[in-house]
Amino acid sequence: xxxxxxxxxxxxxxxxxxxxxxxxxxxxxxxxxxxxxxxxxxxxxxxxxxxxxxxxxxxxxxxxxxxxxxxxxxxxxxxxxxxxxxxxxxxxxxxxxxxxxxxxxxxxxxxxx
Numbered sequence: 001x002x003x004x005x006x007x008x009x010x011x012x013x014x015x016x017x018x019x020x021x022x023x024x025x026x027x028x029x030x031x032x033x034x035x036x037x038x039x040x041x042x043x044x045x046x047x048x049x050x051x052x053x054x055x056x057x058x059x060x061x062x063x064x065x066x067x068x069x070x071x072x073x074x075x076x077x078x079x080x081x082x083x084x085x086x087x088x089x090x091x092x093x094x095x096x097x098x099x100x101x102x103x104x105x106x107x108x109x110x111x112x113x
Contacts, residue, residue: 012045
């Protein structure tokens with residue numbers, strides 16, 4: 001008997017839906033204000049996954065989940081950011097992967113090389 005898993009149904013949040021403290025924390029990590037954010041669909045997380053453009057022209061990818069929405073989401077999210085940051089310099093990964101805690105939120109950011 002074949003078992004087929006249901007498709008990922010994470011309900012994504014939008015940048016403007018995040019608390020102001022989380023948005024300003026992310027902008028602080030990135031070093032510039034977010035002037036455009038485009039949410040990405042799909043995935044399992046009930047949080048934000050967005051491509052952002054910064055005031056200085058750089059771009060980044062931002063993820064954020066809240067323990068209030070799903071108490072199990074922050075742990076794998078933090079592990080992903082921790083493992084990405086620990087990859088060796090020559091590994092194909094974003095140039096910068098930073099994370100912070102803005103309880104109950106767990107945001108992380110990465111910039112392309």
